[in-house]
Amino acid sequence: MGWRSRAGCPRASPVRAEVLDKSDQREAATAPAPPGSTIQIAKHKYDRPTLTVPVGTTVTWLNKDEDVHTVVSTTQAFRSPGLETDDAYSYRFTKPGVYQYFCTLHPLMTGKVIVK
């Protein structure tokens, strides 16, 4: 008895995660993000699924669930690692636009950041 494989579509090429440069991380560590730019993840939802921020804002996602979640742009503009409970991920938006994102483990979780 053994598995017989049946492949479907080929997997997309992996995309390198984009991370903040060190100056951004230092800034995030020393100056708490204003409350307007933090999105909490709880009960399998981003608590503000649509967030509008000015250009240059660093948005932080904080996972309060016991499940692992991610924050991944649908255009791969940003991609968090797996966030466990109380893990956070930040990304600085430097260009105007609408940034759709979702959780790659639970794809019904979706959100967007509008940068003006």
Add this chain to the structure above:
Amino acid sequence: MMTRPRISIPSSPKVPGGDGVDRRGFLQCMAWSGTGLVWAATGGIFSSRILSQASASEQAASDFSFVQISDTHIGFKGEANKDALGTFEQALARIKALDPAPAFIIHTGDITHAQKAGAFDIVTEGLKGTKIDRAIYIPGENDVFADGGKEYLGRFGGPSGTGWQSFDYKGVHFIGLINVLNFKAGGLGNLGTDPARLAQEGRRGPRQQHAHRRVRPRAALGCLSQVGLGDGRRRASAVVSPEVRVGHGA
């Protein structure tokens, strides 16, 4: 009977819109129940009991039995289950105690929590320690999300991307869906671009079906996956209607 037996157990969604059981509740439930089910197949009809309530006489009277474990989440340390490893070890002890021994073990995914290093080793070695000849693995999203399935597929085999694997056992055709790769925003389980091939797979009989033709005009079918099929489910469910699902609703 020309209809296939339908296999179903209560699903435990961790997505909104299901039966209201969240992941925390599910993990607590699994900790309580010993993270496993014993399935007994008799004449193509399946019945299940949780591991701690396995019935020796029911197993002995069946054509064969197998164990399904799921969501071991090795590496999880949250409030819902502070001792995921202990829960797994408890399940192993219960599997070892089964008499008669089950034919095989199927793990329906989320072997690890957030792809923790070493978790696959812990689970595979643990299942080998039960002395049951074969363990079969179906991935959950926790097993593949960080590296696109590279480590999982390298270890457990399977198609290079989304797809499925199948095997036959004593007149039953088992299909394990690999539908947790390449999730799309707003979607659910991803079967790739070729659900028609899965439909074809669902119509396949076991290779040894001829040996049972007089008593079983059509093969029994077991279809297992970690997550529901989402948009693809309606198309696929026409021919792959029996589903055993653990972990998520859809």
